[in-house]
Every structure is written in C-alpha cells, then in structure tokens.
Amino acid sequence: MLDLFEKIAEAAKAIRGQWNKTPHAGIILGTGLGSLVAEIDVEATLDYADIPHFPQSTAVSHAGRLICGTLDGLPVMAMEGRMHMYEGYPLKLITLPVRVMQAMGAELLVVSNACGGMNPTYRCGDIMIIEDQINLMGDNPLIGVNDDRLGPRFPDMCEPYELALVDRALCVARAADIVAHRGVFVAVAGPNLETRAEYRFLRTIGADVVGMSTVPEVLVAVHCGLRCVGFSVITDMCLADALKPANVEEIIAVANEAEPRLTTLVKGVLALEQA
C-alpha cells in the first residue's frame, strides 16, 4: 500500500496537465446520474487509459472517462464508468480515483448507485439518500500496511455519510416534490442477485436496500477525509415474500426514468455547497 502514495501523485499530475482547477466535489456517476454529464461545463475529458494507474475497463459498456469542469460554477471531477468488485477488480484499484480526487483538492464525494429495495415502504423508482452502510462484500480496500500519509489505520465510521448533507438532500427533495427516503445501504460482492433467504437476512440485519458498489469508495473517502453524500435509485423491489424474477430491461427503464430527479437532487445539494 506504500506505493499508493506515489501512484496517486502521478495520476493527479497527469490530470493537472489537462486541467488546473481545484475541484470542490468528486462525483461517481453511477446508475441514474448519467445525464448529469450534460449539465457539466466540460473543460477537460481524460480517458482512464491516459491516466497513470487508473483502472482499465475491459467492458465495452464502461468507457471509463474522467470529466473535469464546472457544474453551475462549482469545479467538479466526474467519473464516467465505474468498476465493480464482481468484475474481478481489486478494491484498491476500484477506489484509487477517489484518492486522486482528494489529492486534487476535492473535499466532497458524491456517489450514486442502483439498488434493490427491501424496505416494504419503498417503491420501485424511488430515491434513497444513504444514511449509513453495512459492508458484507467480504473484502475491504483498506486492508494492507497503512500509509499514515493517506489516512488513519482505523478510520472511524460513526458518520460515513455526512448527516447534514442527508438532511440537505431531503430538503431539496421536498422542495422539488420528489419522493426520497433515508436509509441503510448494504453492499454484497455479487454478481448474482440475492436469494429470498438472503433478502430476509439482509433486511433482518437492518438494511433498507442492497447493492454491489459504493461501500468501497466511501470507505476510502472517509479514510482520506472526504465528506460523502450518496444516492440510491431503487430499480427493483426485493421483497422476499413477493419476489419476482429481475428484468434487466425494466431495471434500466426505471433507472433512466429516475435520472432527472436524481440530477435535481445532486444539483440542489451542490448549489448549497457554494453558498
């Protein structure tokens, strides 16, 4: 892990060669945030392949680009194309861009994901503001010799998602008449969807939604001192006693339908960062 420090510096240097602003926020454009790119005044676009040590996506669907620019005047860096543990990428590699964002000067991380809803009061298409997380991925990006220059050996996790930002996101949602919940996200490795027994188990241990991403990035963000705000789009309902086979087309349709609402929430949260 000790060579990570140099890798981060090299990646940040390569990005600064193309874009010399200090980002306020780093954004991981997960499911539901694709259209946010259209809102960014793009000043530089870098392929991951051109950034040293960035993960190289082999999947065609994930182009893997870093978009630098301003969103309503706020300097941001946005990751288009995300790697998942179930694709076989090591968590340290998946989370390296988060450390690079922090090294570039970002103080806030914005993440989004698609998830399965287990809380029966949620509905398909709703948005949940992530209040807390449970790591059941069976791995952790912070395992290894700790580099104290990057963060503490045992990062505290009593508030991984800044609760003031959760409240702010809920305020923005109410003002825009968007249904938004606050809840607990549990991450599993996947790639299979859960069995009914697993959904019951995850619900019992206190999770409202389940997904296969986000937790590694947030662990690293907390380790390196970033504030975090996370949004989950409930793309299908996973109620153990009324489970239907997942339909990928429907899930994508739900995610697309949620995009304008999620974009409104993210822009609303970031607008108050500037004030």
Place this chain on the structure above:
Amino acid sequence: MNSSSILDSQRIQEAYAHVQQRVKQTPRVALILGTGLGQFADRIENPVAISYADIPHFPHSSAPDHKGQLVSGSIKGVPLIAMQGRFHLYEGHPINDVILPVHVMRQLGADILIVSNASGGVNTKLSGGDILVINSHINLTFRVNPQLAALTQTRNDTKSPIYDPQLIEDAMETGRRAGFYLQQGCYVALTGPNYETRSEYRMVRKIGGDVVGMSTVPEVLVAHALGMRVLALSAVTNVAKPDALVETTAEGVIDIAQLAEPKLNAIVMTIVDNINRK
C-alpha cells in the same frame, strides 16, 4: 496434501527450529497478547525475547501497540510463551501467516492457548475495561484457512467445544474471587480495518454478538484443530451506542484495553495455579 500445504509445513518447521533453539523449557501455556495487553509480558520471569524479525517466515507486525516479539519464560514455575503483538488480516497478511505462530507454539509443546484481544462491545451490560470471556464466535472475516479441514480430519475428537468449558469456568471463578465483573459471550470477527458503522454495530447485536473485533478467530480455529485447549478473553474498550454518535479512536482503544490487564493477569494466575496443583 497439495503443494501449498507442504510449503506451509516446511515454513512451520523452519520457524519452529529457530524458536526451539532459544526456548529453555517446554512451554505449557501459549499466550497471544492483544491490543493494550502487551505489557503482560513484563510479568514473565526469566524472559527470553525473540524478535519476529529474527524468526524465519514470521511476518512483521505493523499494528499500533504491537511490539512484535515472542517472550518465553515462566510464571510461578509454569513455563510459557507469549506473543507480544499478533498479526491481523487487516494488515494484509494471508491467513497462513496469521496462524503460523500458533503452529510454532503448539509444536514447542504448549497445550493451552490463552488469546486476548481488544474489542468493541455491543451488549449494553458491558462497560469499557470489562473482560468478556468468549464462549462462541461468529466468523464474518470471509477468510478460510485451507489447512483447517485436513488438521481436523487427523483428530479423533473433533466435536469438543472450541472454547474449553473448564478454562471458561476457571476464568469466571477468578472474577468471583477477585471481585471483578466477568460475563461470557459471543465475539464477532470482521477484517476491519475501519471501525464499524452504526448500522454494522446494530447488525452485530442483532445476529447475536456481544462484542466485535478484528482478530482471534483465525488463531482460535487452528489451535482447536491442533488439539489445544483454548481460552479467549476480550478486553472491552467501549460499548458502542449506535443511536448516539461517538467517535472511536485507536488511542482511546489502547488506553482502555490497558485497564483490563490486571484482570487478564488474575485469570492467567488461576490457570497457572491449577496447572501447579495437578
């Protein structure tokens, strides 16, 4: 036997050979001293310290407050060997490295293993500075010791409880006689290294855990498979209140774990006295 297990037995032999030359008496008891409890090693009489760095195949301990040496000697005439500092999965050590010292101490002759650790409590009957006598565990490390099945198959008695009931009784009796609170309970092991989120503390409580920590289970499983009697003691450093935000710091954990050291000492003395009586 596959090639990796042959390699491992060779590593164990080479580490054992080095330690064995330096150890004067066959130890009866092996100790693993966890966070905040390392200073127990100062109580060992006629100590011989062997740095991990000098032992072939031993990894380096990078955890805070973990010294990184084996200390052999005796207490009240009972020979023992103690690990001052252990290896954790969160340091990135493969599980075979984490359990290597247990193999070595077993091979030296120890038939009792006393493991200690620092943990966060989720059972509200516990307080910081208490010791929980571990009587069961839940392994959420997602790490498998590939040798475990083979070791267990070579034993006739595979159904004995992992945590020795007589040693648990000895520990509980110590608390009653010496006048400090002890309770038995379940240790949930996660890899860490981050401290748990509030939702993770709630999960640990709901699934039946009393405390949560980042060690012990790998060593205990292999010690049991090797036929050792195991006593595991957890120094509770704080009781998590998931409904009230409180930050956990490594320094606070180490300080409070140290409060439990005299209790650990009293329990070890009972076990040593019992060995002397036999």
